[in-house]
Amino acid sequence: MKISEMEREEYVLPGNTACQGCPSTVALRTVLKALEGNAVLVIPACCTSVYMGPFPHSAIGVPVFNTAFASAAATASGIKASFELQGKDTEVVVWAGDGGTYDIGLQALSGAAERGEDILFICYNNEMYSNTGIQRSGATPYGAWTTTTWKGKREHKKDVSELMLSHGIPYVATASVGYLRDLYEKVKRAREIRGFRYLEILAPCPPGWRFPMDKTIRMGKLAVESGMWILFESINGEFRFTGVSKSIAEGRRKMKSLEEYLLSQGRFSHLKPEDIAEIRKYVVKKWEKLARLEGEVDAAIAKFYV
Amino acid sequence: MLISIRFHGRGGQGAVTASKLLAQTASEMGYYSQSMPFFGAERRGAPVISFTRISDEPIYEMSQVYHPNIVVVLDPVIMKVVDVFRGVKEGGWIVANTTKKPDEFVFGQEYLNIVAVDATGIAIKNDLLVAGMPVVNTPMLGALLRADIPLNIEVLEGIVARKFGKEGKKNVKAISEAYEFAEVKLIHGSGKRRYPKKQKIKVEFPISTPAEGVAGKTKLWRDFRPEINYDKCNDCLNCWLHCPESAIRLNDRVEIDYDYCKGCLVCAAVCPKKAITSEREVFADV
Ligand code: SF4
Ligand code: SF4
Ligand code: SF4
Secondary structure: OOHHHOOOOOOEOOOOOOOOOOHHHHHHHHHHHHOOOOEEEEEOOOHHHHHOOOOOEEOEOOOEEEOOHHHHHHHHHHHHHHHHHHOOOOEEEEEEEOHHHHHOOHHHHHHHHHHOOOOEEEEEEOOOEOOOOOEOOOOOOOOOOEOOEOOOOOOOOOOHHHHHHOOOOOEEEEEEOOOHHHHHHHHHHHHHOOOOEEEEEEOOOHHHHOOOHHHHHHHHHHHHHOOOOOOEEEEOOEEEEOHHHHHHHOOOOOOOOHHHHHHOOHHHOOOOHHHHHHHHHHHHHHHHHHHHHHOOOOOHHHHHHO | OEEEEEEEEEOOOOHHHHHHHHHHHHHHOOOEEEEEEOOOOOOOOOEEEEEEEEEOOOOOOOOOOOOOOEEEEOOOOHHHOOOOOOOOOOOOEEEEEOOOOHHHOOOOOOEEEEEEEOHHHHHHHOOOEEOOEEOOHHHHHHHHOOOOOOOOHHHHHHHHHHHHHHHHHHHHHHHHHHHHHOEEEEEEOOOOOOOOOOOOOOOOOOOOEEOOOOOOOHHHHOOEEEEEOOOOOOOOOHHHHHOOOOOEEEOOOEEEOOOOOOOOOHHHHHOOOOOEEEEEOOOOOO
16 A cells, blocks of 8 residues: 555644654554544543543544543444444444553453454553553563553563454454554454454554654564564454564564664663563564464574574 | 541642641541542642541541531632632631731631631741742641641641651741641621522533644644755655654645644654754744
């Protein structure tokens, strides 16, 4: 997809209160372009519910339903049911942060997925509670500094995209703010599929991750290039790596060093070599697990890390 | 017995600390107590409220205090902007940091007890200053104990002495001076307390409409101003695609909307032609 062929209409309007270099606005902008504005957003507590501005105005050019933290997927299910009765094919999209997905929103998400609700659940994952000033979440990676893990988090993240794979839903994919065209195409594909669809976007957040604000896109790419964030898509159970991750999995591209990714962020600046080794172990395991899902690619990915 | 106290002050004056110290005093004397701040935009200088409840039975109320027995006003001028008498029970107490006399207070209740004390003066006299600001919260607690409240000044002083270390002595002195010098008087009010009129509540679904500039013209956030050098630009549209602010418009060519561009410079970072440079922003109009 050429950039010039993308939707030109803007659905995230300028002059909002998001931080400079915000990954969430740029991702949401891309998502709504891909949906050509034919969408209703359900937004639980997260940065977006704040940067869209106070009543009586909204910085988002499609209808938004602001709902409670725990209930985004349930709210979306209800709205979709009403649309179905009215014969409307408007896409109902949950736009939640990792807090509203991994932690507080998890039971509603799992329930809606299991019921096979016809909604698109998108998690923009900046790996912490940034809206309330950077606290750890279930998505915060091992070793990362937050205000509640000020010596570095001692646990690895859980992986909700994997959890969604095991829900057996028709569409699960990951994307990164580093690759907006890939994100655009994935949303387009998800739009063609009916049933519960889950898309998770890595959203490098300058104030929370402590890197300069012009590096948002760069950081999104580096996460994938270093293997820390893996791009994949699973349509009706057919799993495949995509983009740069596909090249890595097929051995056509060497991973960049994990250090380059980690140490360019303030939140990881205190890491000791043994912490990095621990993260590397986790990443290798993840690759092996996913490679097994793809089947054809043998699990020799670990060799990139020796 | 349930005594509810509301503190009014400005950010930085220690209203929250005062309400905590009071709750702690009650607790050490064997009462049940709670203390909670009202969370708003607590910037320095902004009006703040904090609450304390004291009882001889467990307290199950967890709400803000709407009908206090006692109101403590830490800031002499805050009465101009905040109705500190609001909801105070008939015969209740106003403990005010003021140079006024109790007779000069005007309110809508029939009767209120006024405790007037110049806590700012006491703080200055005792050299109780933090960052140039007189510390009024501790002397105000001293004055508060003149109200109808079964707390013991020695217990309060003990806590303050422990808590404030080096500064403890001065604080204790200020507490006892405020206790001693506070003027207490039962004052007749106008009795014309205005109760809010019963209103028909209109239930409306709060629906916002899309608009640019919900945070105003965000150009003022900009430290750096991106400039497109059109000689180098090949219309690849990468800057447009990646701008987090939707501040790059697609007209005949890419154009930066300088009303809203926040100056993050993501556009410059993604431009493959290095066609976007940046300069320090200087606003002539602000
Ligand atoms: S904290 Fe991060 S995600 Fe939230 S508005 Fe700021 S940049 Fe965006
Ligand atoms: S500096 Fe940032 S906000 Fe301004 S045009 Fe470039 S990308 Fe957009
Ligand atoms: S990214 Fe650079 S070359 Fe491409 S359109 Fe923008 S200014 Fe022109």
